[in-house]
Amino acid sequence: MAIIRQSFGLTALPDFRRAAVIVRLIAAVGLLLVALALRKAETGHDFVASGAVLARMVAPGLVLTLAGLALASPWLSRRRHPAPWSVALAVVVFALVELSNNAGHVIRWPFLGWVALTTALLMHYFSLRERALSPALPEARLAALTARIRPHFLFNSLNAAISLIRSRPARAEMVLENLADLFRAQLADPGRSSTLAREVELARLYLAIEAERLGERLKVSWQLDAPDDALLPPLLLQPLVENAVSHGVETLIVPGEIRIEATLHRRRLAITIHNPVADEPALKVAGNHMALGNISERLALMFDGDATLSTERSEDSFVTRLELPYRPVVIDTHLPAFLRERG
Template sequence: MTLFAVPDFRNLSLILRVFVSVSILLLLLPLLSADNQQDYYTQAVTLAAWVAPFVIITLTVLLLCMRFVLNHAYDTVMAWAITMASYLFCAILFQFPSEAWFADMILISVYVWGFMHYHAILQRALSPALSEAKLAALTARIRPHFLFNSLNAAIALVRSRPAEAEMVLENLADLFRAQLKDGNQASTLGREIELAQGYLAIETIRMGHQRLQSMWYVDAPEQAEVPHLLLQPLLENAVYHGIEPSHRPGEISISIIKRQDWIYIRIDNPLPEESNKTKKRQGNQMALANLSDRLTLMYDADATVRSSKQGDIFRVDMRLPYRKAV
């Protein structure tokens, strides 16, 4: 069980949380030693005068070194060491009283390790979503309804359309390989689009080109860093809950665009006819809740995912911060 974990300071919401918690401490610390109201305000202003630049410098250094720190074997020690080095730099630069250095470093160390302990607790609370997502996706892939029909479709195409049969088997193998990948690893947008298109290609051949159609609009860098298995489970939900229960042809629309420092993803699928709503399949909201937990684990509060009904369309909207994969 991990007691401490380094948070990803590339998340804006995490930086805001640091500023809020530090501000609360600045308001509380003078109460421990102030004798009157004047002393309280004087000490609060004095503390803020050096704490503010120290926090800004420390967060800037951590932000620049984040990839190195997160990939280091002793990431927590590295984060603490960077914070201490930042304090010593500020102490020399702003000429802090040397007799207060030791006490300040003790208080800062308690805050840093406490913050990392809080993040470790948050990770433990959300990490089951990773294994659940991997298990659910793998279960879906070996679901007899999907697997056997996909294999039967490939067998039927071997003689008449061998190229399509080969494509079905290659995409099926690619999907299995993706499910076995470590769910903690990040992926790229290009790779996730490739997996999602491979899945839809299988389903299109299995169900027929008239029954299932897809429309893609992508205006975002393929090297954008995104969570593993981001799109394919959502498209599987769209097929399983929107296309299969319906007797009408259906189109799944996927839009992925980059605006400033954000990536916006929208997936639309038709809702089944009114007569089939009593046979509505379960699990869609569970999958969305699982995805929300995984996004929180990777992006904190910076990423959002929500679903809505727009007439006879079921819509999933996501917003992710743009990060370029290494």
């Protein structure tokens, strides 16, 4: 299943149910009202008064139009020319608001003309933006971002296997088998989706490799209270777990515990990773925050503003938190079984 959700066609429009799209629309209308208020005002007091009048005129219609676009978004996406329908919806909504606020049932046609023009310009902006972000560009960027993870991960994992070859060859073989499974996932199509269950499985394989190298120094606890079928970008969890090991447990003299939690609340999936840190690390590991920056950029490509990555540092711990919308993976039952398993 593809993870980049884009519209196609010359009149491509975004999903108006997304928070990032709604914020952009409100911000654009807000900037327009500020410009109009500045144009009309001669003093600071006039600017505030003009802005308040314009806001009262536009706010009810804007809220109802956004609600209408959100409800009609699936229907609009199936139209060959969705922009004119969006403009018509906005004009009808503002006309109804005008009639409800006007006892004489007089419609200000010039005002509705400005509504139509503004809506058309905004639809054109979103159309240009969607076309600029056609799938080819994000997929190429995703491939590049995934490629940046591979060498860094490979060298760390091979070092773990090399340290075991002479002393415990059977364990070294297990490490290399896990490494092969992980690289099979690394080499998969970066434009395909993964699931929470798959990402947890890959993280467990990586931690099993590191457990052979670090022994009792590495302790891991899991608290998974989220659906296994939650759609995730591929290789989302393993680089964060690797950061927790490299910059957390590995720098300690005493054993350290990594806690990995996944919860679902109000259709929002939250993944939190806790790892200990030392004031004076026993082993200083050079880090350039590659994994955090990499994942943050991939989330922006895949979820726009609907997903966030945040970190928090305290005296003895480091917390990484991911939040993204819950989307269950949909498997196309018309595909052959072996293709469904790959997707």
